[in-house]
Amino acid sequence: MSNFFEKSDLSRKEAESIISDTLQKCDDGELYLENSKSESILLDDNKIKNSSYNSDLGFGFRAISDEVVAYSHSNEISKNSLKQSSENLKSTLKSVKGTYNHEIPKSNKKYYDNINPIEQKSLNEKIKILNDVNDYLRSKGDKVKQVTANFLGEQKSVEIIRSGGETLSDVRPLIRFNVSVMVEKDGRKETGVYGVGGRQSYDSYLKDENWKSVCDEALRIASVNLESKPAPAGEMKVVLGPGWPAILIHEAVGHGLEGDFNRKKTSAFHNLMGQKVASEGVTIIDDGTIDKRRGSLTIDDEGTPTEKTVLIENGILKNFMQDRLNARLMKTRSTGSGRRENYRHIVLPRMRNTMMLSGNQSQEEMIKAVDKGIFAVSFGGGQVDITSGKFVFNCTEAYEIVNGKLGSPIKGATLIGDGPSILKKVSMVGNDMMMDPGIGTCGKAGQGVPVGVAQPSILIDKMTVGGTKL
Amino acid sequence: MVKDQEFLEKKASYCLGLAKKLGATDSSVVVKNSVSETVNFRNKKLDEANRSDDLGISITTYIGKKKSSISSSNLLNDNLNILIEKCVETTKNTPEDEFNSLPDRELLAKEVKDLDLYDDSHIANDQKIDYLKKLEAVASSDKKIINTESSFTQNKSNFVLANSQGFCDGYKTSSFTASSVTVAKDEKSMERDYEYSSKCFLKDLDDAEKLGNLAANQTIRKLSPKKIGSEKITIIFDKRIAKGILSTFAGAISSSAISRGTSFLKDKVNQKIFSDKINVFDKPDMLKGLGSRNFDSEGVKTETLKLVDQGILRHYLIDTYNGKKLNLKSNGRCGGTSNLYFENGNISFKDLLNSNSKSLYITETIGHGSNIVTGDYSVGATGFLVENGEFKYPINEITIAGNFKDMFQNITLANDLEFKYATNSPTMLIEGMVVAGK
Numbered sequence: 058m059s060n061f062f063e064k065s066d067l068s069r070k071e072a073e074s075i076i077s078d079t080l081q082k083c084d085d086g087e088l089y090l091e092n093s094k095s096e097s098i099l100l101d102d103n104k105i106k107n108s109s110y111n112s113d114l115g116f117g118f119r120a121i122s123d124e125v126v127a128y129s130h131s132n133e134i135s136k137n138s139l140k141q142s143s144e145n146l147k148s149t150l151k152s153v154k155g156t157y158n159h160e161i162p163k164s165n166k167k168y169y170d171n172i173n174p175i176e177q178k179s180l181n182e183k184i185k186i187l188n189d190v191n192d193y194l195r196s197k198g199d200k201v202k203q204v205t206a207n208f209l210g211e212q213k214s215v216e217i218i219r220s221g222g223e224t225l226s227d228v229r230p231l232i233r234f235n236v237s238v239m240v241e242k243d244g245r246k247e248t249g250v251y252g253v254g255g256r257q258s259y260d261s262y263l264k265d266e267n268w269k270s271v272c273d274e275a276l277r278i279a280s281v282n283l284e285s286k287p288a289p290a291g292e293m294k295v296v297l298g299p300g301w302p303a304i305l306i307h308e309a310v311g312h313g314l315e316g317d318f319n320r321k322k323t324s325a326f327h328n329l330m331g332q333k334v335a336s337e338g339v340t341i342i343d344d345g346t347i348d349k350r351r352g353s354l355t356i357d358d359e360g361t362p363t364e365k366t367v368l369i370e371n372g373i374l375k376n377f378m379q380d381r382l383n384a385r386l387m388k389t390r391s392t393g394s395g396r397r398e399n400y401r402h403i404v405l406p407r408m409r410n411t412m413m414l415s416g417n418q419s420q421e422e423m424i425k426a427v428d429k430g431i432f433a434v435s436f437g438g439g440q441v442d443i444t445s446g447k448f449v450f451n452c453t454e455a456y457e458i459v460n461g462k463l464g465s466p467i468k469g470a471t472l473i474g475d476g477p478s479i480l481k482k483v484s485m486v487g488n489d490m491m492m493d494p495g496i497g498t499c500g501k502a503g504q505g506v507p508v509g510v511a512q513p514s515i516l517i518d519k520m521t522v523g524g525t526k527l
Numbered sequence: 528m529v530k531d532q533e534f535l536e537k538k539a540s541y542c543l544g545l546a547k548k549l550g551a552t553d554s555s556v557v558v559k560n561s562v563s564e565t566v567n568f569r570n571k572k573l574d575e576a577n578r579s580d581d582l583g584i585s586i587t588t589y590i591g592k593k594k595s596s597i598s599s600s601n602l603l604n605d606n607l608n609i610l611i612e613k614c615v616e617t618t619k620n621t622p623e624d625e626f627n628s629l630p631d632r633e634l635l636a637k638e639v640k641d642l643d644l645y646d647d648s649h650i651a652n653d654q655k656i657d658y659l660k661k662l663e664a665v666a667s668s669d670k671k672i673i674n675t676e677s678s679f680t681q682n683k684s685n686f687v688l689a690n691s692q693g694f695c696d697g698y699k700t701s702s703f704t705a706s707s708v709t710v711a712k713d714e715k716s717m718e719r720d721y722e723y724s725s726k727c728f729l730k731d732l733d734d735a736e737k738l739g740n741l742a743a744n745q746t747i748r749k750l751s752p753k754k755i756g757s758e759k760i761t762i763i764f765d766k767r768i769a770k771g772i773l774s775t776f777a778g779a780i781s782s783s784a785i786s787r788g789t790s791f792l793k794d795k796v797n798q799k800i801f802s803d804k805i806n807v808f809d810k811p812d813m814l815k816g817l818g819s820r821n822f823d824s825e826g827v828k829t830e831t832l833k834l835v836d837q838g839i840l841r842h843y844l845i846d847t848y849n850g851k852k853l854n855l856k857s858n859g860r861c862g863g864t865s866n867l868y869f870e871n872g873n874i875s876f877k878d879l880l881n882s883n884s885k886s887l888y889i890t891e892t893i894g895h896g897s898n899i900v901t902g903d904y905s906v907g908a909t910g911f912l913v914e915n916g917e918f919k920y921p922i923n924e925i926t927i928a929g930n931f932k933d934m935f936q937n938i939t940l941a942n943d944l945e946f947k948y949a950t951n952s953p954t955m956l957i958e959g960m961v962v963a964g965k
Contacts, residue, residue: 109597
């Protein structure tokens with residue numbers, strides 16, 4: 058736990074009194090304090106290329122009056138700096154006449170341990186594993202031309218002080234281990250990337266040489282791509298594998314169901330509450346409570362305990378994801394989805410672990426049901442225009458399907474679809490739901506936050522595949 | 528107020544001194560301060576006001592050929608002592624890399640020119656509000672516009688870069704940025720688009736009415752889009768998208784991608800990679816340039832490079848580490864390009880539109896579909912169908928794809944270059960790409 062006032066001329070009491078004085082007649086607001094420590098160790102081109110450590114400390118002071126948000130942040134936790142911020146907030150809001158909402162739900166549940174993953178393994182141990190990764194992959198044959206592997210570890214302590222002095226705090230560990238490998242055959246180069254991570258210690262992923270499975274997967278993807286043919290262009294049936302391909306859910310519907318875009322009526326979903334937006338059998342939740350997952354949070358960045366929010370139930374749109382501001386203005390409650398990248402940024406409603414639940418069909422049945430289409434297994438990322446609802450995601454491992462049988466691998470291509478209608482084209486839902494491996498980061502308004510996705514295999518009846526083969 | 532040079536230099540020299548005392552054979556440090564004030568408007572009302580004051584320091588220590596680095600936002604000496612000690616300790620335990628070193632002394636920048644990158648004027652939040660009111664009044668004047676969000680940011684930054692070879696320099700920069708995002712709606716569709724202006728000097732910023740007008744018009748014309756069939760077609764990239772293709776090119780000639788062998792342009796120096804008429808410049812000393820700089824992020828002097836001369840690749844973008852690896856001298860491109868641009872082509876925008884009986888004009892792409900290892904390109908796109916030089920109707924839910932190796936050989940540029948961003952391109956036409964739609 059960080060003591061934010063230990064080395065400051067500002068005492069906790071004084072801070073509380075400045076906070077209460079500033080927020081008195083505001084509708085909401087808080088002082089958010091953050092202390093994060095992170096490390097990155099990178100092996101690249103046979104060498105330890107980088108070992109770096111970052112320590113970041115600061116506060117963000119927020120005051121909300123009706124719809125208007127005033128925000129001020131600084132790195133200096135001092136009497137002067139907090140007073141200056143308080144003045145900034147007051148001068149923005151000028152006359153305020155709200156009633157501060159003191160209510161904030163409580164929970165004793167914790168979804169990760171209070172650990173500092175950086176200190177749980179020595180630098181030398183981490184360097185040894187990275188060198189082992191390099192040797193292991195390069196021993197797999199001459200075709201391996203480049204290996205990059207890295208560790209990213211972080212411990213973030215946050216404290217939220219509300220008007221009246223109520224204080225909420227959380228200590229969040231997070232790690233990531235990534236491997237990227239480039240292979241070359243007959244002058245053709247391809248890469249494969251894989252990684253694992255979550256809110257726990259490195260040892261959970263790296264003991265007993267289980268990092269080998271991460272290397273094997275990266276190499277497998279790269280090797281498959283060496284044999285790939287140009288991807289087809291046009292509309293066709295698409296089978297998505299379980300796990301990572303749930304980036305589809307994140308882009309196609311996730312962003313469009315965030316509270317802010319719906320309050321502002323700029324989301325393609327804003328007038329669809331209670332309506333059918335997906336095929337029967339499609340249920341999608343956003344869950345911040347899964348033990349030690351990358352997207353999980355004990356409390357969100359406003360202090361609200363996270364929860365399992367049902368977004369779409371059996372095809373019907375049930376809930377949006379809310380932070381306190383949007384919930385108040387839409388006359389509903391926060392779903393514990395208020396997040397920020399760090400103290401430099403304002404809170405926005407964001408996803409945590411977004412999941413489509415299992416149905417009862419098998420992947421085999423889906424592939425059999427396709428005469429002409431593609432089977433996409435691995436994805437690199439995606440993006441959405443929430444207003445038009447059009448979204449893309451980039452597949453990094455895919456195969457053609459011809460007459461119900463898997464054919465040759467195809468080159469990476471972008472798939473594009475329409476968010477509000479794509480889930481109505483889901484004609485089969487698999488029985489094999491899987492979480493992603495825990496390395497996803499979602500970007501919105503310039504802020505990146507760690508998230509997770511999950512889904513079973515699904516069959517989509519029609520989607521546009523952005524290949525080059527006509 | 529942004530911290531002055533003296534404060535930053537004092538911190539920098541404290542760190543260099545301490546690193547030396549603790550056993551570092553060399554070290555470098557960057558100290559930065561950036562103060563921004565932003566006002567956001569939504570539907571003609573104040574939505575958010577945000578002030579940020581960011582301090583940051585990053586230190587790299589070397590012991591012979593060993594290297595490690597730390598960064599922090601906490602500049603109190605107590606904290607710096609702990610961090611530098613940790614950094615030197617980590618350096619000792621990090622394996623050697625023969626290519627690690629500070630830049631060659633003779634390459635360091637000696638004179639720092641005044642490139643007119645700092646405007647002392649201050650625009651108070653009330654004045655920002657006036658600007659945004661004018662902007663949104665224009666942006667929302669058409670009833671098809673159902674939501675407007677606009678923003679005005681003033682940023683003042685200062686930095687000092689110092690190293691143990693005695694280099695110590697830095698300077699202030701400023702930027703003033705206004706943007707407008709509008710949403711339009713009709714019976715069939717809802718669409719979003721934007722316009723934006725960013726300048727070093729307040730007085731150079733586009734006026735509010737112009738920005739609001741452009742944003743609204745660009746959004747309204749996207750309403751009721753159609754999806755077209757899949758075919759081979761000529762693509763015309765709007766300037767704001769064409770510059771992204773130039774950025775991908777810059778990524779592919781960075782010395783790190785070249786030395787690691789992960790670029791489709793490896794070993795292509797002195798070879799023809801673009802069509803004959805294409806010239807690419809990176810010019811660091813443009814007055815008031817959004818990418819202008821006196822030296823790169825290692826302190827190495829920067830000069831104008833003609834990266835591509837009549838289609839032939841002449842230079843990679845080289846930093847110290849990767850330069851040593853490739854046996855090349857740094858050309859001051861640690862941290863990337865400065866003001867990067869395609870030289871103007873020799874036909875007008877209008878003639879470019881007219882050059883094919885049918886083409887697709889692309890105004891927005893989504894997705895991360897550029898692969899610099901293979902050169903493959905595949906992205907989601909939005910735009911217009913152009914027939915005989917006329918914009919016929921808006922198009923969306925399509926993808927466009929190709930491979931940069933072929934695309935670069937088939938580029939034709941218009942003569943409408945503007946310096947709106949740090950990386951700029953005239954309107955760009957590329958023949959023979961594949962669109963996937965219905």
